[in-house]
Amino acid sequence: xxxxxxxxxxxxxxxxxxxxxxxxxxxxxxxxxxxxxxxxxxxxxxxxxxxxxxxxxxxxxxxxxxxxxxxxxxxxxxxxxxxxxxxxxxxxxxxxxxxxxxxxxxxxxxxxxxxxxxxxxxxxxxxxxxxxxxxxxxxxxxxxxxxxxxxxxxxxxxxxxxxxxxxxxxxxxxxxxxxxxxxxxxxxxxxxxxxxxxxxxxxxxxxxxxxxxxxxxxxxxxxxxxxxxxxxxxxxxxxxxxx
Amino acid sequence: xxxxxxxxxxxxxxxxxxxxxxxxxxxxxxxxxxxxxxxxxxxxxxxxxxxxxxxxxxxxxxxxxxxxxxxxxxxxxxxxxxxxxxxxxxxxxxxxxxxxxxxxxxxxxxxxxxxxxxxxxxxxxxxxxxxxxxxxxxxxxxxxxxxxxxxxxxxxxxxxxxxxxxxxxxxxxxxxxxxxxxxxxxxxxxxxxxxxxxxxxxxxxxxxxxxxxxxxxxxxx
Amino acid sequence: xxxxxxxxxxxxxxxxxxxxxxxxxxxxxxxxxxxxxxxxxxxxxxxxxxxxxxxxxxxxxxxxxxxxxxxxxxxxxxxxxxxxxxxxxxxxxxxxxxxxxxxxxxxxxxxxxxxxxxxxxxxxxxxxxxxxxxxxxxxxxxxxxxxxxxxxxxxxxxxxxxxxxxxxxxxxxxxxxxxxxxxxxxxxxxxxxxxxxxxxxxxxxxx
Amino acid sequence: xxxxxxxxxxxxxxxxxxxxxxxxxxxxxxxxxxxxxxxxxxxxxxxxxxxxxxxxxxxxxxxxxxxxxxxxxxxxxxxxxxxxxxxxxxxxxxxxxxxxxxxxxxxxxxxxxxxxxxxxxxxxxxxxxxxxxxxxxxxxxxxxxx
Numbered sequence: 001x002x003x004x005x006x007x008x009x010x011x012x013x014x015x016x017x018x019x020x021x022x023x024x025x026x027x028x029x030x031x032x033x034x035x036x037x038x039x040x041x042x043x044x045x046x047x048x049x050x051x052x053x054x055x056x057x058x059x060x061x062x063x064x065x066x067x068x069x070x071x072x073x074x075x076x077x078x079x080x081x082x083x084x085x086x087x088x089x090x091x092x093x094x095x096x097x098x099x100x101x102x103x104x105x106x107x108x109x110x111x112x113x114x115x116x117x118x119x120x121x122x123x124x125x126x127x128x129x130x131x132x133x134x135x136x137x138x139x140x141x142x143x144x145x146x147x148x149x150x151x152x153x154x155x156x157x158x159x160x161x162x163x164x165x166x167x168x169x170x171x172x173x174x175x176x177x178x179x180x181x182x183x184x185x186x187x188x189x190x191x192x193x194x195x196x197x198x199x200x201x202x203x204x205x206x207x208x209x210x211x212x213x214x215x216x217x218x219x220x221x222x223x224x225x226x227x228x229x230x231x232x233x234x235x236x237x238x239x240x241x242x243x
Numbered sequence: 244x245x246x247x248x249x250x251x252x253x254x255x256x257x258x259x260x261x262x263x264x265x266x267x268x269x270x271x272x273x274x275x276x277x278x279x280x281x282x283x284x285x286x287x288x289x290x291x292x293x294x295x296x297x298x299x300x301x302x303x304x305x306x307x308x309x310x311x312x313x314x315x316x317x318x319x320x321x322x323x324x325x326x327x328x329x330x331x332x333x334x335x336x337x338x339x340x341x342x343x344x345x346x347x348x349x350x351x352x353x354x355x356x357x358x359x360x361x362x363x364x365x366x367x368x369x370x371x372x373x374x375x376x377x378x379x380x381x382x383x384x385x386x387x388x389x390x391x392x393x394x395x396x397x398x399x400x401x402x403x404x405x406x407x408x409x410x411x412x413x414x415x416x417x418x419x420x421x422x423x424x425x426x427x428x429x430x431x432x433x434x435x436x437x438x439x440x441x442x443x444x445x446x447x448x449x450x451x452x453x454x455x456x457x458x459x460x461x462x463x464x
Numbered sequence: 465x466x467x468x469x470x471x472x473x474x475x476x477x478x479x480x481x482x483x484x485x486x487x488x489x490x491x492x493x494x495x496x497x498x499x500x501x502x503x504x505x506x507x508x509x510x511x512x513x514x515x516x517x518x519x520x521x522x523x524x525x526x527x528x529x530x531x532x533x534x535x536x537x538x539x540x541x542x543x544x545x546x547x548x549x550x551x552x553x554x555x556x557x558x559x560x561x562x563x564x565x566x567x568x569x570x571x572x573x574x575x576x577x578x579x580x581x582x583x584x585x586x587x588x589x590x591x592x593x594x595x596x597x598x599x600x601x602x603x604x605x606x607x608x609x610x611x612x613x614x615x616x617x618x619x620x621x622x623x624x625x626x627x628x629x630x631x632x633x634x635x636x637x638x639x640x641x642x643x644x645x646x647x648x649x650x651x652x653x654x655x656x657x658x659x660x661x662x663x664x665x666x667x668x669x670x671x
Numbered sequence: 672x673x674x675x676x677x678x679x680x681x682x683x684x685x686x687x688x689x690x691x692x693x694x695x696x697x698x699x700x701x702x703x704x705x706x707x708x709x710x711x712x713x714x715x716x717x718x719x720x721x722x723x724x725x726x727x728x729x730x731x732x733x734x735x736x737x738x739x740x741x742x743x744x745x746x747x748x749x750x751x752x753x754x755x756x757x758x759x760x761x762x763x764x765x766x767x768x769x770x771x772x773x774x775x776x777x778x779x780x781x782x783x784x785x786x787x788x789x790x791x792x793x794x795x796x797x798x799x800x801x802x803x804x805x806x807x808x809x810x811x812x813x814x815x816x817x
Contacts, residue, residue: 124789137411144404145394151477157461158394162408165390165454169412172443176415231478238479249565253551260553292723321547324515328543329566330535332681366722429724430716431708435699442699445692449685463515 014088015228018221025218032211039204057201060110062209063103064128066216067135068170070100074142075167078160088224090156091231093163094146095223099216101139107132131177138166152231246331247339254343264312265347272305272352276359287364294363295424298373299417301359302352303384307406309348310388313340314396318462323396327463333456337389341452345385353377365428372427380420380440386451387412393458416443465491465526465611467512467643472521474507481507485521487660489643491611494634494654497647499662505647506546508662509616512645513543539567541612548601552590556581556600559589560607567608575607578633580626594621602630605637613637613644619652627652707772710751720777726753726785727772735767746771746783757785765790 040058074093081089111129112122123129145162149155258265279297283289317323317340326336353374360370391409395401423436467489474481481504489495497505510516512523514534523530530537550559560572576585579599589597598621605613613634619627631652634644638656646652707725708718718724731752734745742761745752755773765771765788775785 134411134414137407141404141408141411144407148395148398148401148404153478154461154464158458161390161454161457161461162394165387165412165450168450169415172415173411176418235478246566246568249562253562257551257553288721319547320551321545321549322551324510324513324543324545324547325549325563325566327515328513328538330538330568331566332535332678335681425724429708429722430718431724438695438699442692442695445688445695449689449692463510464517 015225018225022218022221025214025221029211029214029218032207032214036204036207036211039207056110056114058204058208060107060114061205062212063107063110064132065209066212067100067104067107067132070096070103070216071135071138071163071167071170074100075163078163081156082160082164088228090153090160091227092220092224093159094156095227096216096220097139097142097146099219099223101136101143103212103216104132104136104139108136127177131174134173134177135170138170142166152234246329247335250326250331250336250339251343251346254340255347258343258347264309265351268305268309268348269351269355271308272301272355273359275304276301276363280363291364291366294360294365295369295373295421295428297363298356298359299377299420302349302356302377302381303410303413303417305352306349306381306384306388307409309344310392310409311395311402311405313344313385313389313392314459314462315392315401318396323459324463327459333459334452337393337455337459338448338452341385341389341455344389345382349381349385353381369424369428372433373424375437376420376423376433376440379437379444380416382444383416383440383447384413386444386447389455390451390458393455393462396459396462416440419443465641465643466524467612467645468524468527469512470522470524472508472511472523473519474504474511474516475519476507482662485662487658489645489658491641491643492638492656494638494644494646494657495660496652496654496657497645497660497662498649503662505662506616509543509614509645509647510545513541513614514538515543540610541614542567542605542608542610543614543616544601544605544618545616548589548597550589550597550600553588555586555588556592556596556603557585559600560603563604564607567610569608571607571609575603575605578606579603580629595623595626598622599626602633605633611642613642613646615644615646615648617648618646619648619650709748710746710753711748713753714751718777720779723774723776725772725774726755726783727770728752730765730767730769730771732767743782746773753781753783755783755785757788759788761788761790 036058041055074096077089077093077096080086081093108129111132115124115126115129116122142159142163145159146155149158276297279293280290283293314323317326327333329336331339356374356377357370360373365373388405388409391405391412394408395405398404419436419439423433423440426433426436468487470486471483472485473483474485485508487495497508499505507516511518514523514530514537525537525540549563550556554562557572557576560575564570564572564575576582579602581596581599581603584592584596589600592600598618602618619630622630631654634646634652634654638644638654646654707727709728710726713726726746728746728748731745731747734752734754736743740760741756741758743754743756744767745754747753755775757773757775769790772789773783773785774787774789775783777783
């Protein structure tokens with residue numbers, strides 16, 4: 001297992017694989033976004049209670065999904081970084097963080113735009129909005145700790161410890177905030193009895209989810225590449241100074 | 244075990260001899276809480292309503308002020324290196340320092356709470372639950388704080404970063420701590436909230452020293 | 465009893481400090497680590513003390529890797545770093561007593577006597593001079609004895625009189641079968657000294 | 672005690688503490704955390720006048736009366752009900768049959784004076800015609816959900 005992972009840890013190999021994937025990921029993203037937005041904004045029917053405002057959901061909900069799953073992905077990749085001393089693992093968590101923060105921000109903004117017509121105010125201290133806000137703070141803390149170390153390999157380990165503690169805490173925070181103020185509708189898609197959303201609304205939602213995922217992958221590939229090259233550049237510069 | 248208690252005793256003795264840090268945190272707590280009536284207005288109903296939250300947030304912030312001292316002083320004078328080298332496992336060493344921090348920086352806050360609670364017009368049956376909730380929940384503040392302190396030890400402007408890292412993680416304690424007091428005031432059962440706080444404390448008791456120890460290993464490298 | 469380092473490699477902040485560094489030290493020997501500032505003297509000493517993990521290579525104590533019994537190895541050495549590890553509000557005696565208890569030994573009064581600290585033992589460390597602090601720190605070597613001494617600049621801020629005193633302690637330790645790893649700028653003219661020059665062929669300049 | 676054994680004890684006691692922590696959390700669920708009281712709770716265990724608490728339930732059908740900025744309605748859990756007075760804007764989703772959580776205190780005459788009203792909206796998303804047909808088929812009663 002460890003050996004297999006290390007093959008990908010070799011930056012040269014990693015760079016080659018990602019370069020091959022990149023153009024495809026970009027094309028898929030554009031297509032999915034186009035289809036998803038068309039379905040979401042024009043083709044889908046209005047909601048029986050919420051009217052046209054429900055369309056905000058197609059931008060909002062997948063962004064919230066991404067915000068959560070990117071954090072989980074960062075935690076997993078940080079854990080592999082700590083256990084298998086994987087050179088790319090820390091860097092990929094670092095590369096994913098700002099993208100995750102952006103999705104969280106998007107979810108917050110669209111959530112409050114949705115809140116205006118639905119709840120009568122731009123911001124309510126509703127459980128899910130609040131836990132999104134806290135998630136946003138966790139992302140900020142993660143990025144801040146990377147910026148606070150001169151030594152990049154130390155920064156990687158410190159950030160990994162932080163993201164793992166955060167990952168243990170996220171469910172607790174989520175749960176506590178839910179109890180604190182439950183105003184937001186309960187989970188609709190991932191429930192035991194199957195989705196509670198009508199298929200005409202569910203389809204564009206899922207398409208948008210896929211579009212976001214591939215958008216994430218595309219940006220992520222660019223960022224990881226930039227991180228690896230930046231690290232190399234730094235080492236070359238150091239060697240240059242010492243000559 | 245002897246080394247463990249010795250380390251706790253040393254840290255308490257240092258805090259007592261330095262004294263000033265001790266009284267400063269307490270004064271901060273008192274001043275911070277007194278600011279609320281000035282900002283919100285002296286209306287007793289409103290104060291009683293926000294009292295539990297004000298006291299918890301005040302305790303949180305006062306605790307935050309002292310967090311960076313958990314490891315920073317030992318890091319600066321080289322004691323941390325020696326503590327890492329002792330035969331006491333590093334996880335237990337951090338736990339000892341966390342216990343000392345809780346005893347010296349957090350327990351005094353709990354002891355002074357009743358006076359502040361009265362000044363906020365909190366009903367009598369809320370006050371002792373407030374103390375109980377603080378007693379059961381506040382170890383989490385020291386424990387999670389120690390992880391943040393370990394990660395930021397040795398940084399020039401670590402204090403600000405420390406707050407950014409630690410405060411979001413304090414939210415569950417804040418919520419259930421306040422909920423316990425509000426439940427007691429509203430004559431609802433507060434037992435479940437206290438149990439939850441105890442659960443959080445015990446969970447943090449196991450996980451946080453491990454994470455803080457990992458952070459310290461990084462710091463001395 | 466022996467300490468062996470094999471192919472140690474040290475990288476700090478993406479910068480190679482030294483590589484393929486090795487030495488071997490037996491009972492009754494001293495290793496004098498030399499090198500310019502930044503050559504990695506302190507890093508090497510911290511690596512031997514286990515505070516810094518080598519990127520590659522191995523440290524062996526009595527022929528077995530220290531990774532096999534890290535706790536057991538920790539009882540075998542005392543590390544004296546740049547900083548004094550003393551608390552200003554505690555007296556010299558209280559400071560030493562704490563560290564002695566922490567490493568499970570009790571020779572505090574003997575140690576105070578050896579380093580000529582008895583008169584000032586009960587005043588707070590905060591009001592002591594740099595040299596007095598250094599001596600208090602060095603007294604830990606006697607109050608908590610261990611076969612291997614790892615000493616990073618032990619004589620900085622000591623005057624000639626106390627340098628002699630320290631040398632005597634070091635010689636006594638070595639004569640009794642102890643070992644020492646010593647990083648100083650100054651040559652102490654000690655007996656049975658091996659030299660390790662970090663500016664030499666193992667250093668980064670030849671990479 | 673050898674070092675290995677001591678480490679083992681530390682690990683075991685750590686796991687034991689975690690287990691206790693988990694069981695405490697589960698126990699508190701068993702006792703069901705209460706964040707708001709239902710009208711039935713209120714009858715069972717009265718709250719003194721002037722104490723602040725949260726009252727939750729459904730807005731009783733036909734009970735909403737708007738009078739300028741003041742709105743009064745009854746909150747019910749289908750067994751007991753309490754009349755509530757509130758001054759201020761209510762959210763769009765506030766309607767009869769919907770779940771609400773109100774925060775405030777009881778007055779002498781047994782009315783609950785709310786300082787805030789939060790509406791809960793349900794988790795169903797569907798086009799209006801689907802909702803209509805479901806209603807027509809009798810498969811869907813909004814009152815059942817909260």
